[in-house]
Amino acid sequence: MTDIADADARLLKWFDNHQGEMVSLLEELVNTDSGSADKAGVDKAGSVLIRFLNDAGISTSVVHDEKRGDAIVATVQQSVASNEQPIVLLGHRDTVFEKGEASRRPFHVRDGRAFGPGVNDMKPGVVVNAFMLAAFKELGGLRTPLTGLFTGDEEIASPFSRPIIERHANGAVAVFNTEPARPNGNIVTRRKGAVFSVLEIFGKAAHSGVNFFDGASAINELADKIVRLKGVTDERKGITLNVGLVRGGQTVNTVAPYAAAEIDLRFVEQQDRASALSRILEITEDCRTAETSAKLTIKGEFLPLEETSASKALFDIYKTAAAHLGIQVEGELTGGCSDSGFASAQGAPTLCGVGPVGGKSHSPLEYVELPTLLDRAKVLALAIHRVSAERCQCSGANFIQH
Secondary structure, eight states, X not given: OOOHHHHHHHHHHHHHHTHHHHHHHHHHHHTSOOBTTOHHHHHHHHHHHHHHHHHTTOOEEEEOOSSSEXXXXXXXXXXXXXXXXXXXXXXXXXXXXOTTHHHHSOOEEETTEEESTTTTTTHHHHHHHHHHHHHHHHTTOOSSOEEEEEEEOGGXXXXXXXXXXXXXXXXXXXXXXXXXXXXXXXEEEEEOEEEEEEEEEEOBOEETTTSGGGOBOHHHHHHHHHHHHGGGOBTXXXXXXXXXXXXXXXXXXXXXXXXXXXXXXXXXXXXXXXXXXXXXXXXXXOOOSXXXXXXXXXXXXXXXXXXXXXXXXXXXXXXXXXXXXXXXXXXXXXXXXXXXXXXXXXXXXXXXXXXXXXXXXXXXXXXXXXXXXXXXXXXXXXXXXXXXXXXXXXOGGGTSOO
16 A cells, blocks of 8 residues: 555656657547538547557547547546546547648647647547546546546537537546646636627628629628628737628629628627627617628537636645646636537536647647646646545545556
8 A cells, every 4th residue: 555645656667668668559530630610530549549559458438529620538537436526538639630731731749849730729628538548547547437438529619519518527526627727838717708609690782883782791780890890809808809800792883782700709608698799789789770680609619717716726726736746837718719628617626738748739849848748748647646636535545546
């Protein structure tokens, strides 16, 4: 039997012994195209993970979807009879890159940084989660079940995976989302929520020279609405509205019968969603160009990751684990969204950005600081072990075995 310090030491040594294998799995995943719209590619990346987990003696179950990448679930626990609620690891294997990007920019390492599509967001985090399950499986497991959820549609707001995430997060002891840590090394304790929508304007076509005044320009009405939509942004509250795409018209000599804009609304607190969306709908319905009409369609959304007393306590455990390894971290707010908001909304203490350190996501310059693949895996392993120990109010001797 060992005490908790010895158990921690065994965990750290295990990861040290598997560093090369972690890098190899990361390389294989990065070199596998898995853009969100490429179901076959996302599922191919999933098959790489299933093979790894099965080789580690961990069974997996697959939740199938016809259009999006399947969700993979794997759980490690000491006893199949355990009725403890789990600690959940979240990670998505889809990327924003088109098919063929992996062959154009394959995994490579330069000056301690690894490059390639998805090398930061978030294939290193997926690797960390897979090895986390393998470590606890080989070392004897936890009294608290450890569940890994590997999804395939996060980059498009998880239309398929959201209810699966919510189901596993409901009642969870803790949720760790291994999205990348910030470039400064901090993790994410708060994230903005978002609503992605399309504003369509329907006008009336007419020849712009012969019968100009018979037409009703959808473009003119959209332009007016865009100016008014700027007023939804409230810097003090952290609410932003961005019109990111605009399209419309028929020909240069036709009064435009149709126009559309795609809107990105972000907010720090869920309560601000309702007020901001209400204002957008008011502007949508108030058409000031005669004979035009408008329609707003929500295409997807993320919930914010809001800080709670429980998530603060979880961060304290994580920060202490990091300090044990000489790593100083703080928690911060980011405007980017993730699946962590769905988990947090279920009442589960949730931390995000606990993956390796990197930056420049969604771009050809995307990178991960390769040494942090091991470092952040170790921090997370210690944090999980201590969360489970506190949950069960017993020593590490009951978790990590000889």
